[in-house]
Amino acid sequence: MSQLFTVSPFKPSCGADMKTEKEILAEFTALVFEKGQPSAMDIFTKQNLLKGSLTSVRLAANDALELSALMRQDEQNKLNLKMKESGLPSLTTMHNKAFRNFLKIANRGIIKKEQEYQLVRSVSETTILSLEQQSIAYKLLESYEQTHS
Structure with a gap:
């Protein structure tokens, strides 16, 4: 396991x-x-x-x-x-409050609930994140999707 x-x-x-x-x-x-x-x-x-x-x-x-x-x-x-x-x-x-909320989730390293998933997905589709932050957003989304499918 x-x-x-x-x-x-x-x-x-x-x-x-x-x-x-x-x-x-x-x-x-x-x-x-x-x-x-x-x-x-x-x-x-x-x-x-x-x-x-x-x-x-x-x-x-x-x-x-x-x-x-x-x-x-x-x-x-x-x-x-x-x-x-x-x-x-x-x-x-x-x-941008969504950016600050994204920072909190990214700093934690895991999306805990659907609302956070939606926020990260939304922010990842904008230009407010740096390339590194966008990469982190995609990893967070992928991890959440794998555990909730």
Whole structure:
């Protein structure tokens, strides 16, 4: 009898430099709250955010999303450029709730229910995922389909 092991596709063992959901959200949040001169006491630095739980990073990222939505267009453009330079998804992609939900599922490494299957299938058919993320989506879908057919 073989066992099925699930490995999160965002873990470094599965690809080149795939960032975890926590790393993506921490970097994004740090960029939004960046004050120019980083301080060791600044709770919104990437290093400090990564020390917290995934839940706390998600909460901080939600605040960062709200703040970025209020920025002037030129500030959003600068932020988008910094995000691109850091290898992060675009600001528009980060504002997409389906993308953030996909990150949660991909980080877990398994689709648990039909609703998640539909979300991953839907997102996989758009251009918001990178090629690596799209590959992960297809693997998640294939795994779910094999166990639920």
